[in-house]
Amino acid sequence: MDALSLSRLQFAVTTYFHFLFVPLTLGLSVICAIMETRYVRSGNRDYLRMTRFWGKILIINFVVGVATGLTLEFQFGTNWSQYSRYVGDIFGSLLAIEATAAFFMESVFIAVWIFGWKKLSPKLHATVMWLVAGASTFSAFWILVANSWMQHPVGYVIRNGRAELTDFFAVILQSYSILTFLHATAAAYILSGFFVMGVSAYHLLKQQHTEIFTKSFRIALVFTLVTSIFTVVEGHMHGADLADKQPAKLAALESVWETQSYSPFYLVALPNLKNDGNVIEFGRIPAVMSILAHHRPGATVTGLNDIPADLRPPVLPVFLGFRFMVGLGMLFVALMIYGWFRRDRLESSPRFLKIMLYAIPLPYLVCLAGWTVTEVGRQPWIVYGLMKTSDAVSPIATSQVGLSLAAFIITYTLIGIVAFILIAKAVRQGPESAGKETI
């Protein structure tokens, strides 16, 4: 392997790992803020115990997210210096805004929340959690705007051998940015909702702390019902947006090879490994692909055959990742609707609770699949249509990247295991007993 493949692998490893922690921070901070607000409003100390229980998990998760986030900012310079030179004028500014406008707030206020139980009034303490939640989501916004610019560059001109900014608001307000932001944030909220419901189910199945975990489950259920339905609708719009902006990615998502009007959808399909056609096509429904992509049966959908072979993304992982994401996304909606009707009888629904417990990992896998679709689907481009990934890598020694990659794999595996054990321990321990909150 050369420095390019190793750098790509390293970026994949470090980003996937980082994104195991980011979504739970995004969603659980909102859920904690809701719980703490209820405590302040009602004075019911159950809500305080809930807040502190989920808050402890949030903090362990948060720190691993912070620790592994630094890697990403460094990596653009260390491993992708040609990319950084070429797009720094735009991409670099978005990262810098994220750091100064959002990440500062998130990091400073989470510490206030952790250490401020005795120093702040309950109202102010709850407000601090809202600030953490707001700043986390705001931070995600800037990162996703930066990613969207790589998918669909706008508001720039090529000058002095690089992309230079011409319209800042075009960059942050383009539909690709907004759709990506809504999609990723909603996905993070779903993941967090499933996490809270799964952990609550664990305790409800053991019939312990039922008061607290019934309440937690219901809050997460409403939260996730709304966000999962939203994500399906929004996800469809996001996909249709690709038809104009990234036709190669859309064709890869659905493994469409022929360019045609009344483009059909296949219930079962599988692209081949040679990246030039499907091995299986079964269950043809005419015009559905045209409707999905352009909302008109007669619309023409670009197929991969019309995209030169060296400009096609690897279709198999993108296609499988997409079907996996969409399939489970639908399943999540179904589970939430079912859960809504059982919301007052949770304790007498052990089968549903068990499903929710074992469903905890699913949204994680869906998030990773979603990023695979986004990032692999953009290949061979690092900035769609502007710069190839192969031209973006730093002029560095292969051995350096090999060593750092090995070190990342080892360190992250260990940190991942410890974080998992500590979160599992906090989960099993359950909330503090009533009246014994050590604040």
Add this chain to the structure above:
Amino acid sequence: MLETTWLILWGLLWGVYFMLDGFDFGLAMLLPFLAEHEKDKDTIYHAIGPFWDGNEVWLVAAGGVTFAAFPAAYAVMFSSLYSSLMIILFALILRAVSIEFRGQIESPSWKSFWDVCLMAGSLVPAFLFGVVFANIFKGIPIDGAGIFQGSILTLFNVYGIAGGIFFVILFLLHGSLWLAIKSEGTLKERSGHLSRRLSRAVTAVIPLFLIVTFFQTDLFDNYLHTPVLFLIPVVVVVALVMMLVSIGRGAWWRAWFASSGVIAATVIFAIVGLYPNLLPSSLDPSYSMTISNSSSSPLTLKIMLTVVLVVVPLVIIYQGWVYWLFREPLSEEDLPHEIY
């Protein structure tokens, strides 16, 4: 003008980063020397606890601003310094998880494992940042295409190592002063005593470093050319004197502020000396990364200037509020079992 403003802002961000995270690093390195029993260790962790994360964001901001304002310099600097930056990164990751993981399980061996990680995770970046910055001041072998013609060992020249030791000593003092503020009783006495000894080392090392810098780098050229700039090293000296006086009087807050001034003004002194370079080439001055050949477009620089001028003062206000909130020395009742 715009580029020059950005170079100054860049220097300020690094200055503030080292002045803030410096005490986290220093105090963590002193953990085994100052803590006599468990309670002392808890105090030290709590003295760092509410601050380190917000402090580290100044690094993220400094890195992000390098990327945004001087993308070409960011690209050359980060890829040239690949190995040392990766080591710093791993150390910082280790530090972050140590602080958070340590308190989660009540077991002596678990805790002492993370204590070692915290120390290593603080000593390594403190030293390596010194090495890296000393090499930036001196220049590194980059060719006309911005490709680094050396290895990690290139950085470990005499001046680089001197820079590393210099940073470590500055941070050790800064950390012990912070503990003198945040602790009570015998721990406070011990850290005060150590501060006095370390302040003598710092007093000896600063002139020494300036002299070596004079012979090893071109940092003084700007000063000789524009003598009014000598006000910056004068600030370093004034801050140093104030620090010594305050330490003598046991005025720990004032001493810590003065020490912050020493650190920040030293960094700014060096970056003003670098002007107009961001990363000089030791092979040929025409290969150097300067503010004119590596900066972003005027539009980006203007937008970012607006953002930074609005947002950073806000950051200073709310971060200042957090320091105010947790200004009191830690007492017994602050310590046990807060969730963190």
